[in-house]
Amino acid sequence: MAGPRVRFAPSPTGYFHVGSARSALFNWFVARQHDDGVFILRIEDTDTERNREEWVDGILSAMDWLGLDLDEGPFRQSDNQAQYATSVAALNGGGYLYYCDCTGDDVAKRKGDNKTPGYDGFCRDRGLDQGPLTALRFKTPREGVTTVPDLIRGDVEFANATIDDFVVAKSSGAVLYALANVTDDRNDRISHVIRGEEHLSNAPKQMMLWEALNDALHEDVALPAYAHLPLLVNEQRKKLSKRKDPVATESYRDQGYLPEAFVNYLALLGWSPRGDEEIVPLATLIEQFRLEDVSHSPAFFDVKKMAHMNGEYIRSLTPEEFLAQSAPWVNPWSSAWRPTDREPGWSEDQFDEALYAKVAPLVQERVATLGEIPAMVGFFFSDGVSYDETAFAKSVGNDPLGQTLLAVAVERFSDVDWRADALHEATIEIGEALGLALRKAQAPIRCAVTGTLVGPPLFESLELLGRERTLQRLRDALARSSQ
RNA sequence: GGUCCCAUCGUCUAGUGGCCUAGGACAUCACCCUCUCAAGGUGGAGGCACGGGUUCGAAUCCCGUUGGGACUGCCA
Numbered sequence: 430m431a432g433p434r435v436r437f438a439p440s441p442t443g444y445f446h447v448g449s450a451r452s453a454l455f456n457w458f459v460a461r462q463h464d465d466g467v468f469i470l471r472i473e474d475t476d477t478e479r480n481r482e483e484w485v486d487g488i489l490s491a492m493d494w495l496g497l498d499l500d501e502g503p504f505r506q507s508d509n510q511a512q513y514a515t516s517v518a519a520l521n522g523g524g525y526l527y528y529c530d531c532t533g534d535d536v537a538k539r540k541g542d543n544k545t546p547g548y549d550g551f552c553r554d555r556g557l558d559q560g561p562l563t564a565l566r567f568k569t570p571r572e573g574v575t576t577v578p579d580l581i582r583g584d585v586e587f588a589n590a591t592i593d594d595f596v597v598a599k600s601s602g603a604v605l606y607a608l609a610n611v612t613d614d615r616n617d618r619i620s621h622v623i624r625g626e627e628h629l630s631n632a633p634k635q636m637m638l639w640e641a642l643n644d645a646l647h648e649d650v651a652l653p654a655y656a657h658l659p660l661l662v663n664e665q666r667k668k669l670s671k672r673k674d675p676v677a678t679e680s681y682r683d684q685g686y687l688p689e690a691f692v693n694y695l696a697l698l699g700w701s702p703r704g705d706e707e708i709v710p711l712a713t714l715i716e717q718f719r720l721e722d723v724s725h726s727p728a729f730f731d732v733k734k735m736a737h738m739n740g741e742y743i744r745s746l747t748p749e750e751f752l753a754q755s756a757p758w759v760n761p762w763s764s765a766w767r768p769t770d771r772e773p774g775w776s777e778d779q780f781d782e783a784l785y786a787k788v789a790p791l792v793q794e795r796v797a798t799l800g801e802i803p804a805m806v807g808f809f810f811s812d813g814v815s816y817d818e819t820a821f822a823k824s825v826g827n828d829p830l831g832q833t834l835l836a837v838a839v840e841r842f843s844d845v846d847w848r849a850d851a852l853h854e855a856t857i858e859i860g861e862a863l864g865l866a867l868r869k870a871q872a873p874i875r876c877a878v879t880g881t882l883v884g885p886p887l888f889e890s891l892e893l894l895g896r897e898r899t900l901q902r903l904r905d906a907l908a909r910s911s912q
Numbered sequence: 913g914g915u916c917c918c919a920u921c922g923u924c925u926a927g928u929g930g931c932c933u934a935g936g937a938c939a940u941c942a943c944c945c946u947c948u949c950a951a952g953g954u955g956g957a958g959g960c961a962c963g964g965g966u967u968c969g970a971a972u973c974c975c976g977u978u979g980g981g982a983c984u985g986c987c988a
């Protein structure tokens with residue numbers, strides 16, 4: 430038996446939604462589990478009002494970033510108009526459709542207290558001819574039940590009477606989603622339709638269309654298997670909204686999430702690998718993934734957990750890999766790709782690649798995202814120090830002892846061996862002379878040199894920063910405190 | 913309102929009738945480590961929505977209630 434043929438079918442109407450990313454990923458898993466599985470990308474751009482070409486580029490680059498490679502496509506619905514016309518003609522010829530000239534207001538007005546869902550079938554038997562304002566509706570069976578065999582949820586039954594006569598083609602002639610989608614799935618011989626749960630109620634309509642097309646076209650294309658994935662929700666338990674929630678996959682890339690970590694986290698939303706370990710190699714994810722094991726309930730997209738996971742991935746990088754991965758954030762000028770709206774706090778001239786290579790290991794284990802790096806190493810590359818005023822006041826400005834310590838440090842550091850361990854020893858001694866434990870003694874120095882009270886290990890940092898720059902900053906801080 | 917889906921710690925989940933004194937992860941708290949911050953280590957607190965059944969036995973099966981969500985477009 431041939432391998433599965435699955436498709437990811439986004440519409441390019443905005444940033445690449447993390448929920449879409451997960452749908453794409455699960456489809457891709459299914460394809461990659463088989464040697465002959467096929468993963469197809471179909472751009473559903475039939476809504477010309479809302480589509481924009483830049484969003485198509487966004488989808489492509491985000492999928493590339495995630496490593497979701499295609500076997501076929503990208504196809505575009507805008508290229509398939511002829512096939513849609515064929516579907517419409519066949520359906521119409523087979524008596525499955527009728528013209529309707531009702532406006533939305535007409536339908537709403539008639540609806541009133543009527544319990545019938547959606548459209549009431551007003552034009553179904555009026556025998557209207559095609560006109561400038563007539564849409565084409567599908568004659569839904571009035572009796573019987575349509576059962577959607579869902580791989581995740583089991584059989585889901587819909588009474589046909591509850592499904593209204595939906596529009597298949599607009600009065601303009603443009604074919605709508607339901608028919609376009611079904612036509613393409615048939616032509617692409619899709620075996621598994623794997624998509625978000627918001628499409629579950631579309632499934633019976635699409636099955637009706639599918640079978641009507643088989644009949645009208647005298648074909649016998651097998652229905653696909655359906656799998657409706659649980660929704661991704663926000664803290665309010667609402668479907669993640671493009672408008673209100675941080676759902677743009679691109680923004681996570683810009684923040685410095687590694688694609689491996691992002692994929693790993695996404696895989697955990699609605700599914701889980703065997704065993705207690707959640708950090709799982711991609712190959713294992715692919716091997717273990719089963720649609721049947723996908724959970725039924727919505728999942729909250731927890732950025733905190735993803736950040737933690739990303740930190741683990743970052744820490745597991747070799748120093749060389751870390752250097753390469755972090756380059757776009759610290760040295761965008763010589764990177765092929767750079768994150769948008771994220772300038773490091775220094776200029777190209779100020780950046781010192783060799784120095785960064787030595788600094789990098791100090792921050793690798795302290796960041797959860799690559800985007801956090803610049804703030805942590807900025808003091809190495811900028812000329813002056815940008816002070817956190819609260820920290821400065823606490824450790825130097827309002828602390829005479831801190832000022833004394835700085836003054837002593839200037840003396841002592843002038844002729845100490847410029848190595849981390851020697852600086853460490855010297856600082857201990859300076860502190861002891863003033864009755865300060867090392868944790869207290871290092872604070873004013875740290876603040877004077879880096880501008881804040883938190884950061885990479887101090888003595889290694891001083892060694893890398895160099896004697897001259899360190900002494901200069903200690904003197905500057907001292908001068909600053911007496912102003 | 914109608915149709916459909918869902919319901920295990922705050923969150924993501926394991927669990928498919930006895931292995932459950934309900935396991936793991938994130939978050940949280942305490943302690944350890946420690947030049948700061950992280951990381952790491954150890955430990956703690958924290959959950960089967962409720963009510964009926966079925967069964968020798970129910971987180972697991974059935975029914976109901978409650979609660980949440982999706983859809984309900986000449987959008988996808």
